[in-house]
Amino acid sequence: xxxxxxxxxxxxxxxxxxxxxxxxxxxxxxxxxxxxxxxxxxxxxxxxxxxxxxxxxxxxxxxxxxxxxxxxxxxxxxxxxxxxxxxxxxxxxxxxxxxxxxxxxxxxxxxxxxxxxxxxxxxxxxxxxxxxxxxxxxxxxxxxxxxxxxxxxxxxxxxxxxxxxxxxxxxxxxxxxxxxxxxxxxxxxxxxxxxxxxxxxxxxxxxxxxxxxxxxxxxxxxxxxxxxxxxxxxxxxxxxxxxxxxxxxxxxxxxxxxxxxxxxxxxxxxxxxxxxxxxxxxxxxxxxxxxxxxxxxxxxxxxxxxxxxxxxxxxxxxxxxxxxxxxxxxxxxxxxxxxxxxxxxxxxxxxxxxxxxxxxxxxxxxxxxxxxxxxxxxxxxxxxxxxxxxxxxxxxxxxxxxxxxxxxxxxxxxxxxxxxxxxxxxxxxxxxxxxxxxxxxxxxxxxxxxxxxxxxxxxxxxxxxxxxxxxxxxxxxxxxxxxxxxxxxxxxxxxxxxxxxxxxxxx
Numbered sequence: 001x002x003x004x005x006x007x008x009x010x011x012x013x014x015x016x017x018x019x020x021x022x023x024x025x026x027x028x029x030x031x032x033x034x035x036x037x038x039x040x041x042x043x044x045x046x047x048x049x050x051x052x053x054x055x056x057x058x059x060x061x062x063x064x065x066x067x068x069x070x071x072x073x074x075x076x077x078x079x080x081x082x083x084x085x086x087x088x089x090x091x092x093x094x095x096x097x098x099x100x101x102x103x104x105x106x107x108x109x110x111x112x113x114x115x116x117x118x119x120x121x122x123x124x125x126x127x128x129x130x131x132x133x134x135x136x137x138x139x140x141x142x143x144x145x146x147x148x149x150x151x152x153x154x155x156x157x158x159x160x161x162x163x164x165x166x167x168x169x170x171x172x173x174x175x176x177x178x179x180x181x182x183x184x185x186x187x188x189x190x191x192x193x194x195x196x197x198x199x200x201x202x203x204x205x206x207x208x209x210x211x212x213x214x215x216x217x218x219x220x221x222x223x224x225x226x227x228x229x230x231x232x233x234x235x236x237x238x239x240x241x242x243x244x245x246x247x248x249x250x251x252x253x254x255x256x257x258x259x260x261x262x263x264x265x266x267x268x269x270x271x272x273x274x275x276x277x278x279x280x281x282x283x284x285x286x287x288x289x290x291x292x293x294x295x296x297x298x299x300x301x302x303x304x305x306x307x308x309x310x311x312x313x314x315x316x317x318x319x320x321x322x323x324x325x326x327x328x329x330x331x332x333x334x335x336x337x338x339x340x341x342x343x344x345x346x347x348x349x350x351x352x353x354x355x356x357x358x359x360x361x362x363x364x365x366x367x368x369x370x371x372x373x374x375x376x377x378x379x380x381x382x383x384x385x386x387x388x389x390x391x392x393x394x395x396x397x398x399x400x401x402x403x404x405x406x407x408x409x410x411x412x413x414x415x416x417x418x419x420x421x422x423x424x425x426x427x428x429x430x431x432x433x434x435x436x437x438x439x440x441x442x443x444x445x446x447x448x449x450x451x452x453x454x455x456x457x458x459x460x461x462x463x464x465x466x467x468x469x470x471x472x473x474x475x476x477x478x479x480x481x482x483x484x485x486x487x488x489x490x491x492x493x494x495x496x497x498x499x500x501x502x503x504x505x506x507x
Contacts (some may be wrong), residue, residue, distance in 0.1 A: 293314060
């Protein structure tokens with residue numbers, strides 16, 4: 001029987017070769033949809049009492065990226081190990097007891113935002129008690145209290161490189177800059193006052209005359225410290241406008257954009273507020289969740305043109321529903337008021353999003369794991385936090401739009417002409433300096449062919465050289481440098497950074 005199978009096998013191969021038979025290849029599916037699977041779920045409860053989660057954040061370092069911090073309405077901070085395996089037969093309460101590492105009471109009020117800093121050794125919390133606290137994550141000890149807001153602190157964001165500096169936004173309509181190295185006085189070393197505060201950051205001049213407006217209408221809902229290390233993005237509940245500020249001159253915003261930049265109707269432009277902002281790892285894109293149930297994606301290079309992409313399908317009925325762009329800017333994750341979480345492909349926003357179904361209440365906070373591929377976390381009003389694995393969805397090996405920070409600029413045509421005009425033995429001299437003589441002598445090549453020398457008329461030579469000098473002088477101006485795409489995030493060293501206008505294109 002084995003001989004018959006072997007003979008049939010080789011005979012089949014021989015017939016393919018003689019008759020030219022080709023095996024039909026499997027089709028390559030370009031738009032293959034990613035699949036999701038739920039890794040586990042935990043219940044947010046303390047001493048038998050459940051509490052709705054408010055914010056969550058994965059650790060930023062690779063070695064601790066599996067640890068998730070969750071805050072809730074009762075003022076607790078809970079740390080969970082998301083790498084553990086959760087049996088399908090176990091309950092949410094059993095999963096909580098199994099994977100919860102630490103928990104402690106951080107505030108006497110709800111904690112609206114949380115942020116890891118200093119290699120995951122410190123935690124920042126923003127609370128409804130109008131304060132921001134700095135915590136030692138291992139000792140569960142408060143090492144600093146930032147006081148100064150007169151309303152609930154809704155959002156915080158740390159400096160991208162210097163974690164002693166942060167920005168916060170409050171329900172009182174202001175955002176403030178803080179430096180953890182500046183204490184108020186020696187008697188209260190834990191108390192820290194703000195370095196600078198901007199009041200009524202998202203209130204129009206006409207509304208400033210109306211002093212009896214509700215505080216919620218001017219609340220700052222989200223702040224971001226941008227990757228250029230000097231810029232801040234803010235959004236509020238009053239409108240869909242995103243404002244960008246220079247931390248060295250906070251008298252007024254430098255530039256602003258909205259979801260309807262071409263609309264002349266002021267009422268339509270300010271119809272919906274923004275619930276959250278997020279940025280990718282390279283800081284090229286900023287996403288904004290709007291109360292019109294859409295998520296708008298802005299490019300730092302094209303702020304004047306409004307959003308470059310729009311994602312729809314989710315339901316955003318409250319400011320607790322957040323969204324987050326993946327670190328590589330390839331996918332968008334958002335909560336929803338319909339009890340589902342949504343995942344879009346950034347380069348294909350027109351396709352139907354992938355749904356993460358399991359929650360029984362409004363899905364609010366979401367977050368991407370920075371190092372473990374495809375892992376995300378979602379929280380909802382059903383008092384649970386769920387962990388998901390989105391296979392083939394994110395962190396692809398292909399280059400994402402935000403992975404290209406430095407663009408290689410082609411040599412101008414005039415410069416190319418100059419290179420051909422002035423070409424001489426200098427290039428040969430440079431090559432001989434780079435390559436040692438021993439290395440060159442080991443290469444046996446035939447006798448080179450000497451090409452006929454061509455020259456350029458003197459009149460054209462002078463014209464090309466003069467045009468190039470003019471172009472070279474123009475390229476040295478700050479205005480020309482600011483037009484370069486690379487000057488937004490990586491400005492040339494010759495460009496002096498006077499204001500934020502050196503980073504953003506201002507009409």
